[in-house]
Amino acid sequence: GQNIxxxxxxxxxxxxxxxxxxxxxxSGFNGLFWYQQHAGEAPTFLSYNVLDGLxxxxxxxxxxxxxxxxxxxxxxxxxxxxxxxxxxAVSSHASGGSxxxxxGRGTSLIVHP
Amino acid sequence: xxxxxQTPRYLIKTRGQQVTLSCSPISGHRSVSWYQQTPGQGLQFxxxxxxxxxxxxxxxxxxxxxRQFSNSRSEMNVSTLxxxxxxxxxxxxxxxxxxxxxxFFGQGTRLTVV
Numbered sequence: 001g002q003n004i005x006x007x008x009x010x011x012x013x014x015x016x017x018x019x020x021x022x023x024x025x026x027s028g029f030n031g032l033f034w035y036q037q038h039a040g041e042a043p044t045f046l047s048y049n050v051l052d053g054l055x056x057x058x059x060x061x062x063x064x065x066x067x068x069x070x071x072x073x074x075x076x077x078x079x080x081x082x083x084x085x086x087x088x089a090v091s092s093h094a095s096g097g098s099x100x101x102x103x104g105r106g107t108s109l110i111v112h113p
Numbered sequence: 114x115x116x117x118x119q120t121p122r123y124l125i126k127t128r129g130q131q132v133t134l135s136c137s138p139i140s141g142h143r144s145v146s147w148y149q150q151t152p153g154q155g156l157q158f159x160x161x162x163x164x165x166x167x168x169x170x171x172x173x174x175x176x177x178x179x180r181q182f183s184n185s186r187s188e189m190n191v192s193t194l195x196x197x198x199x200x201x202x203x204x205x206x207x208x209x210x211x212x213x214x215x216x217f218f219g220q221g222t223r224l225t226v227v
Contacts, residue, residue: 031212033212041220042117042203042217042218042219042220042221043156043203043218044218045214045216045217048213048214087155087156089156089212091210091211091212094168094169095169096161096167096168096169097168098144098161098163098168098169098210098211099169099210099211099212100158100161100169100171100211101146101158101211101212102158103148103155103156103157103158104155105154105155106155106156
């Protein structure tokens with residue numbers, strides 16, 4: 001089966017940098033996604049990694065190592081509005097000809113002044 | 114353009130009843146996937162529909178079912194509700210696969226079973 005692990009909670013200071021790690025064990029790996037979800041809201045797409053390496057998009061970057069089953073999301077210049085849950089999700093090939101997403105339980109990030 | 118619309122937003126049902134939730138995808142999106150989100154289990158994949166066909170499903174009992182119409186709108190049904198079915202039910206729409214760079218989630222339906 002699929003298994004995804006990420007820390008339950010992290011705290012950081014406004015203006016700092018935080019790294020949220022995600023490890024996974026899966027068969028038929030297709031790609032890895034990071035989503036942000038504020039309390040009471042829908043998850044929103046942050047990043048997608050299919051090849052090894054670092055993808056940078058503004059203050060957010062995501063890294064993937066397929067051989068190690070490891071990814072991280074790096075948030076720079078933290079702002080109070082970055083307080084949210086961050087979901088790591090792996091997309092795996094499925095018999096139905098599409099993909100099956102498996103989500104980690106999310107990392108609740110608390111940014112304090 | 115309009116986002117993904119889920120109705121109703123909130124629902125309270127009694128054990129043993131059944132419930133139908135609706136999801137209207139973004140225009141042009143043909144893939145609709147459904148998820149259950151609970152504090153204990155996180156976000157779990159229920160099933161995915163594409164062109165009115167269920168392509169894949171997650172590890173949920175047969176009480177959970179769904180369908181998709183020719184206009185890509187989708188419904189999910191839960192029969193014989195149990196207390197443990199209380200959760201936020203999310204749907205996501207995308208062009209052709211459950212998750213993608215252009216996939217968007219709806220606001221969800223908060224189901225409470227009493």
